[in-house]
Amino acid sequence: MKEVDSKIVKNDPNFKELIEKRTKFAWKLTISILVIYFAFILTIAFKPSLLAIPINSSSVTTIGIPIGIFIIVFSFIITGIYVRRSNGEFDTLTTKIKQNLESRE
Amino acid sequence: MIKFILLFSLSIPSLLLAVDSLSGEVKQQPLNISAIVMFLIFVGATLGITYWAAKRTKTAKDFYTAGGAITGFQNGLAIAGDYMSAASFLGISGLVYLKGYDGLIYSIGFLVGWPIILFLIAEQLRNLGRYSFADVASYRLKQVPIRILAASGSIATVILYLIAQMVGSGKLIQLLFGLQYEIAVILVGVLMILYVTFGGMLATTWVQIIKAFLLLSGATFMALAVIEHFNFNFNTLFKAATEIKGIEIMSPGGLVSDPISAISLAIALMFGTAGLPHILMRFFTVNDAKEARKSVFYATGFIGYFYILTFIIGFGAIVLVYKNPIYIDGVKQALNGSYPILGGNNMAAIHLSHAVGGNLFLGFISAVAFATILAVVSGLTLAGASAISHDLYSSVFKDGNADSKTEMKISKIATIILGLIAIMMGIAFEKQNIAFVVGLAFAIAASANFPVLFLSMYWKKLTTKGAVIGGSIGLATAVLLVILGPIVWVQIFDNNEAIFPYKYPALFSVSMAFISIWFFSITDKSDNAKKEIKAYESQYLRSQTGIGIDGVLKH
Numbered sequence: 142m143k144e145v146d147s148k149i150v151k152n153d154p155n156f157k158e159l160i161e162k163r164t165k166f167a168w169k170l171t172i173s174i175l176v177i178y179f180a181f182i183l184t185i186a187f188k189p190s191l192l193a194i195p196i197n198s199s200s201v202t203t204i205g206i207p208i209g210i211f212i213i214v215f216s217f218i219i220t221g222i223y224v225r226r227s228n229g230e231f232d233t234l235t236t237k238i239k240q241n242l243e244s245r246e
Numbered sequence: 247m248i249k250f251i252l253l254f255s256l257s258i259p260s261l262l263l264a265v266d267s268l269s270g271e272v273k274q275q276p277l278n279i280s281a282i283v284m285f286l287i288f289v290g291a292t293l294g295i296t297y298w299a300a301k302r303t304k305t306a307k308d309f310y311t312a313g314g315a316i317t318g319f320q321n322g323l324a325i326a327g328d329y330m331s332a333a334s335f336l337g338i339s340g341l342v343y344l345k346g347y348d349g350l351i352y353s354i355g356f357l358v359g360w361p362i363i364l365f366l367i368a369e370q371l372r373n374l375g376r377y378s379f380a381d382v383a384s385y386r387l388k389q390v391p392i393r394i395l396a397a398s399g400s401i402a403t404v405i406l407y408l409i410a411q412m413v414g415s416g417k418l419i420q421l422l423f424g425l426q427y428e429i430a431v432i433l434v435g436v437l438m439i440l441y442v443t444f445g446g447m448l449a450t451t452w453v454q455i456i457k458a459f460l461l462l463s464g465a466t467f468m469a470l471a472v473i474e475h476f477n478f479n480f481n482t483l484f485k486a487a488t489e490i491k492g493i494e495i496m497s498p499g500g501l502v503s504d505p506i507s508a509i510s511l512a513i514a515l516m517f518g519t520a521g522l523p524h525i526l527m528r529f530f531t532v533n534d535a536k537e538a539r540k541s542v543f544y545a546t547g548f549i550g551y552f553y554i555l556t557f558i559i560g561f562g563a564i565v566l567v568y569k570n571p572i573y574i575d576g577v578k579q580a581l582n583g584s585y586p587i588l589g590g591n592n593m594a595a596i597h598l599s600h601a602v603g604g605n606l607f608l609g610f611i612s613a614v615a616f617a618t619i620l621a622v623v624s625g626l627t628l629a630g631a632s633a634i635s636h637d638l639y640s641s642v643f644k645d646g647n648a649d650s651k652t653e654m655k656i657s658k659i660a661t662i663i664l665g666l667i668a669i670m671m672g673i674a675f676e677k678q679n680i681a682f683v684v685g686l687a688f689a690i691a692a693s694a695n696f697p698v699l700f701l702s703m704y705w706k707k708l709t710t711k712g713a714v715i716g717g718s719i720g721l722a723t724a725v726l727l728v729i730l731g732p733i734v735w736v737q738i739f740d741n742n743e744a745i746f747p748y749k750y751p752a753l754f755s756v757s758m759a760f761i762s763i764w765f766f767s768i769t770d771k772s773d774n775a776k777k778e779i780k781a782y783e784s785q786y787l788r789s790q791t792g793i794g795i796d797g798v799l800k801h
Contacts, residue, residue: 144784146793146794147783147784147787150787150791150793151783151787156787156790156791159790159791160790163790167365167366168365170361170365171361171362171365171366174358174361174362175362178354178355178358178512179509179512181354182351182355182508182509182512183505183508183509185351185498185508186504186505186507186508186509187505189497189498190497192347192497192498193496193497193498200481201481201484201485201488201493201496202480202481202484202496203347203496203497205347205350205496205497205498206347206350206484206496209347209350209351209354210554212354212357212358213353213354213357213550213553213554214550216357216358216360216361216546216550217543217546217547217550219361220360220361220364220542220543220546220547221543223361223364223365223539223543224364224539224540224542224543227369227536227539228536228539228540232536235791235792238791238793239791239793242793
């Protein structure tokens, strides 16, 4: 990127808004998946019996199974949440930044 | 029962490795005609696609990225296809068949890297790179050393992965189709060379998409057949399985026992995925960041769905295959008295396909398994060839001045050479214990490729010196710890005790990489380092907005 372009983009309030919101959003989601996954893995390492509890007294299905399936489904859902907001709100901001840059040149 | 589990857990050298490679002796089976016919249809169709793609592959951009015209949905399927290798289909369902719940733990580890790739890497990668992830790492750093480092990491990962796939394919085809091992390996190698040299990324992507569709359909049918058998009641299925294998299959077994191994495995799976060159390369086949994001969304969905299917398939196999006399390996049974199935535990899904759909469906699943191998090795080879032609030839030897035609020619030559290496390695490693190779590939991807890529995007103070020294230390640590670890040191070199006690080096090698990159970057006070730090801002603006990539700004 040319230096003059960099300056325009950097000082664009839309850019500041984009970075602030998206960075926060991305890290929030990253931390949520890491916390859930490591909680799961550390439970397996330290206290696997927790996952061996049956979902009810007459069933052989353990709570570990819905929990595992939940992590898979959760991974899919948060990618959906991220893509939805990025392709909508964040891309609108990016388009504004680009238009602003083109009009200034 | 316990004795049985113990016996088989010994035969699983390591989780990751068992899951992603097929090892052990296999016996050649009689010719399977319906499988061969269906496979020939697949080969005919994919060669047709290659012919069509060849006419559309004119420039280096077409060759490496299918012209950037793949949609997010198609790319999502192709990424999922890269990830759903034959070994991961058979390996994970085999692991569920063997240990129940532990198979699910594995699948989850393989999946959770995807959201992280989306949040932190996918978009930036698309905005900064053209053909390979080395483009991104070398964006503001010195071309030559960074390209050499990134290309070494890529080629090492690709070759290790290829060995695992080729050996697995030879054994699988021998077992399923009744072809000789060498013929099977050569067939895979030759077809793959054809797809890649003529059809480039366009053919490779469509082969992968078709196969992903076939594999997902076949697996869906099997899973539905299994739950239909139990009147759509999962508890009945689980109950039937526990009556056969005991209640312990419903909860974590000893597969991931100590915290260090657990964390180390988690890191290898997560960061390794984000450092696999053939996966990273797929982000350049879509038009923009928007489609790159969509790709990950669809890929995560398909992969997650696939893992849920393999879980059901594994349990279905416990009920329908285990102890079923037609699938028992009589010779092995006479030796140890348990219920070993023909071809080993990784064949559980294959036998299940016969149990639920007869010979015809067995033929279909066998053909899909073969197609899967072809598609995955093609993607791998293309990634390796691009590292050689784009990163080494064009950027290192030609200083970035190679013309597109010559670069494409070099990548075709590289494809043929890689194909031949794959065939030779496949034959050379037939009788070797290859259980370590996929683990090593993931360790290198996580410890050399990922840290350099990630820090080049996010850390302003990264310098060439830091990246090269730190990345090399990461790579060396990963290789060394795998050699000194239980799999190579004890199982292959026959020593009594491993020098490095853990199977997964990632926790240590990834930390080593990050710490040394940090240290050698902050102590780098050269003028060059100052320039690189200053150039971060412009890179950052582009990585965040996409301004500056071809075709985005029209003047």
